[in-house]
Amino acid sequence: GENVEQHPSTLSVQEGDSAVIKCTYSDSASNYFPWYKQELGKRPQLIIDIRSNVGEKKDQRIAVTLNKTAKHFSLHITETQPEDSAVYFCAASRGDYKLSFGAGTTVTVRA
Amino acid sequence: NAGVTQTPKFQVLKTGQSMTLQCAQDMNHEYMSWYRQDPGMGLRLIHYSVGAGITDQGEVPNGYNVSRSTTEDFPLRLLSAAPSQTSVYFCASSPRDDESDTQYFGPGTRLTVL
Numbered sequence: 001g002e003n004v005e006q007h008p009s010t011l012s013v014q015e016g017d018s019a020v021i022k023c024t025y026s027d028s029a030s031n032y033f034p035w036y037k038q039e040l041g042k043r044p045q046l047i048i049d050i051r052s053n054v055g056e057k058k059d060q061r062i063a064v065t066l067n068k069t070a071k072h073f074s075l076h077i078t079e080t081q082p083e084d085s086a087v088y089f090c091a092a093s094r095g096d097y098k099l100s101f102g103a104g105t106t107v108t109v110r111a
Numbered sequence: 112n113a114g115v116t117q118t119p120k121f122q123v124l125k126t127g128q129s130m131t132l133q134c135a136q137d138m139n140h141e142y143m144s145w146y147r148q149d150p151g152m153g154l155r156l157i158h159y160s161v162g163a164g165i166t167d168q169g170e171v172p173n174g175y176n177v178s179r180s181t182t183e184d185f186p187l188r189l190l191s192a193a194p195s196q197t198s199v200y201f202c203a204s205s206p207r208d209d210e211s212d213t214q215y216f217g218p219g220t221r222l223t224v225l
Contacts, residue, residue, distance in 0.1 A: 034213070043216040043219055044154070046213055097142045102153055
């Protein structure tokens, strides 16, 4: 099955700086890569996703890049704010609605 | 729309007890799934369903049963609870849409097995 590895496990950044989280996947048939944000005690919420026919996608301060050849994808958060503090999960799917998740990255934005 | 709802929010069981975690969605989504979340391990797929009457196993199905008699409901049954099943359980749903695999999560059930 699919194996998704996520790094780093924790990330501390100064407010206003950028944060980057990287994930690698093993299944070359995976074609859908969502990112979820989970605040303490809350449900995971989709923040951005990308399909394998696109190399980059942006939504305001958030962007995701995908390298199909190397089988890795990354989340970029620019101009970080205290409300960006949360756990972020990457995931991969073959388009069959079965998501394989990374272990998560705890992001702390220091004021 | 209420979206995806789960009950109960919290549950404590003794080893060997059985119980059912409830999940319902009012978005007419065909696809529903159950995940468990453990510290440092992300979310892992337990069981899923692509429509009423159809279920299949995910990554960690042992000790759990599911059924899907209606589009709206997808209960998860623990047959004989074990301490290893202490976890947070999330139900999710998704429309069968070629343009998106977006899954919408419920608020979760925190289960402790003593």
